[in-house]
Amino acid sequence: MATSDSKFFNIFSLVIGLLVLITILIFAFARAVGHDLQTAKRTSEARYVSEVDARVTGARVAVAGQDNSALTIQPAAGAAVTAALTLPTDGLSTYETVCGACHAQGIGGAPKAGDKSAWSARIAQGQATLYKHALEGYNGKGGVMPAKGGRTDLTDELVKSAVDHMVGLAK
């Protein structure tokens, strides 16, 4: 490298270095000034204060070593509703939530609800046989009817009223 080149290179590096240093200093100065002013202004602003108040009202804080039993989370009132939904309450809802899965469209060879020709011979067997087949399951020519439609948690009464409902639809 010629001497003039290396001289230029040294000065150039020095200038760049100084500029970088100045940038960092300006940045640090701006942060220092801005930080104090911003925080002070924000925390004294009425809207900020009221919004923070709104967020923390009703907050439940557990304190170590104290009686925190009041903080126990109570099951929401909605939980009881969901439990009631999972078990149908009458023939119609049993049909809609359980039996309809197959019988509404006649899936898997199930006699379609409301289809008179599919049901007439079955109804002719008598109510007792229909109840028995619905409760215990039935494996006929059409397909497999699972016991209680696969919902063994259903009461016999619910299954019977669902049978009555479907028989009613086919009349």
Ligand code: HEC
């Ligand atoms: C997984 C599908 C499926 C579900 C769910 C289902 N069934 Fe069935 N069901 C069938 C099939 C398939 C048949 C036809 C069986 C045959 O004749 O071979 C049938 C037949 C029947 C019959 C006629 C039985 C007979 O002797 O001819 C009754 C009554 C019946 N189901 C009632 C119900 C009731 C009540 C429910 C709800 C609790 C229910 N089913 C849910 C598939 C289902």
